[in-house]
Amino acid sequence: MQSSQTWIQALFYLALITVSLYFLQFYILSDRLMVSHHKVTLKKHPNLPLRFNSDGTFKILQVADMHYGTGLTRCRDVLTSEFEWCSDLNTTLFLKRMIDAEKPDFIAFTGDNIFGSSTNDAAESLFKAFGPAMAARLPWAAVLGNHDQESTMTREELMSFISLMDYSLSQPNPLDPTKQQVTTNIDGFGNYDLRVRGPPGSHLANQTILNLFFLDSGDRAVVDGFKTYGWIKESQLSWLRGASKEHNQEKYESEVSTFPIPSLAFFHIPIPEIRSGQFREVFGQYHEHVACSMVNSGVLKTLVSMGDVKAVFIGHDHLNDFCGNLDGVWFCYGGGFGYHGYGRAGWPRRGRVIVAELKKGKSEWMGVGSIKTWKRIDDKKLTKFDEQILWTLS
Numbered sequence: 001m002q003s004s005q006t007w008i009q010a011l012f013y014l015a016l017i018t019v020s021l022y023f024l025q026f027y028i029l030s031d032r033l034m035v036s037h038h039k040v041t042l043k044k045h046p047n048l049p050l051r052f053n054s055d056g057t058f059k060i061l062q063v064a065d066m067h068y069g070t071g072l073t074r075c076r077d078v079l080t081s082e083f084e085w086c087s088d089l090n091t092t093l094f095l096k097r098m099i100d101a102e103k104p105d106f107i108a109f110t111g112d113n114i115f116g117s118s119t120n121d122a123a124e125s126l127f128k129a130f131g132p133a134m135a136a137r138l139p140w141a142a143v144l145g146n147h148d149q150e151s152t153m154t155r156e157e158l159m160s161f162i163s164l165m166d167y168s169l170s171q172p173n174p175l176d177p178t179k180q181q182v183t184t185n186i187d188g189f190g191n192y193d194l195r196v197r198g199p200p201g202s203h204l205a206n207q208t209i210l211n212l213f214f215l216d217s218g219d220r221a222v223v224d225g226f227k228t229y230g231w232i233k234e235s236q237l238s239w240l241r242g243a244s245k246e247h248n249q250e251k252y253e254s255e256v257s258t259f260p261i262p263s264l265a266f267f268h269i270p271i272p273e274i275r276s277g278q279f280r281e282v283f284g285q286y287h288e289h290v291a292c293s294m295v296n297s298g299v300l301k302t303l304v305s306m307g308d309v310k311a312v313f314i315g316h317d318h319l320n321d322f323c324g325n326l327d328g329v330w331f332c333y334g335g336g337f338g339y340h341g342y343g344r345a346g347w348p349r350r351g352r353v354i355v356a357e358l359k360k361g362k363s364e365w366m367g368v369g370s371i372k373t374w375k376r377i378d379d380k381k382l383t384k385f386d387e388q389i390l391w392t393l394s
């Protein structure tokens with residue numbers, strides 16, 4: 001009696017193991033197979049469209065010049081006492097803390113996101129650099145600086161790759177409206193616009209009330225035998241004028257109180273007028289000679305004639321963090337964010353925040369009423385400073 005019971009028990013366990021192995025095999029195999037075709041990892045998308053919050057705000061974090069290397073690349077221009085324990089990971093930590101502190105609705109990376117010459121794998125560097133934005137599941141977008149392409153990807157490859165990263169709203173170039181494909185008759189890579197709609201459930205819920213323009217300011221160039229930086233070309237300005245016009249067709253005028261619809265622009269290299277410095281006003285710190293192209297392609301003239309771009313956010317010069325007003329358009333530096341970028345020891349890395357706020361009417365939102373900005377430095381308290389109003393609806 002007893003031995004037959006043991007025997008049945010043994011048989012039972014044997015059967016159990018066989019069945020388990022049988023299913024386990026499927027699990028393992030299918031997992032492998034799925035990697036090859038079924039389970040293609042799809043890009044994760046943020047909630048779209050971009051829109052203002054119910055409290056009437058839309059907050060952008062500008063991150064300029066992360067200069068990311070491998071993740072372990074050493075810091076430049078920090079105090080001797082800080083050097084030993086400082087790497088790209090400090091840039092990552094700073095970005096995480098900024099996201100936690102500000103809870104932005106969107107992050108704009110304004111170029112030199114990676115420092116190409118310090119990494120043998122552009123893809124890996126990009127994943128690490130933008131990692132905190134993806135981990136926070138925040139919509140984000142990037143343009144290129146002059147160093148991003150110095151590794152294993154061309155500028156075209158970089159923008160395609162960046163556009164496919166999780167939660168990224170970056171685009172290689174604008175879609176050709178007739179052919180539904182990426183425009184080829186535009187210079188550079190990373191010219192596109194993003195539209196922000198009104199708060200959920202409001203009467204502005206289906207309307208674009210803020211535009212964000214992104215432009216590729218190039219890398220380096222040789223002009224008449226002189227080495228200089230890149231610049232925004234006429235093909236790009238022509239696209240910009242067209243996009244602005246399309247946003248501001250008269251048929252929309254009756255629908256929003258703020259007209260033309262306010263816009264912000266983001267690119268990397270400053271324009272020549274910032275160097276010559278004919279500012280109406282300057283706010284913030286100006287510690288470094290402005291490094292721009294010797295070619296003036298008429299960006300300021302275009303922006304002034306368009307009338308909708310209220311402020312432009314740039315990078316490139318890490319020791320400048322000021323906003324200066326040229327002919328009614330604000331140009332604001334983000335200030336160097338990344339630890340592997342050059343800086344000044346004892347002058348903390350910094351980032352900029354931009355907030356657009358809707359104007360409240362008697363009973364409903366009236367469209368964008370003001371645009372504010374401030375910065376934070378990477379100290380223990382992420383000290384906030386230089387808060388200023390860039391534009392208000394008059």
Ligand SMILES: *[C@@H]1O[C@H](CO)[C@@H](O)[C@H](O)[C@H]1NC(C)=O
Binds near residue numbers: 078082087
């Ligand atoms: C970099 O991060 C490490 C580890 O969190 C920290 O100990 C160090 O103080 C940071 N250095 C700087 C310059 O922020």
Ligand SMILES: *[C@@H]1O[C@H](CO)[C@@H](O)[C@H](O)[C@H]1NC(C)=O
Binds near residue numbers: 201202203204205
């Ligand atoms: C916005 O569009 C949605 C979906 O088409 C619609 O249900 C809603 O009523 C629209 N809201 C306004 C204010 O037009």
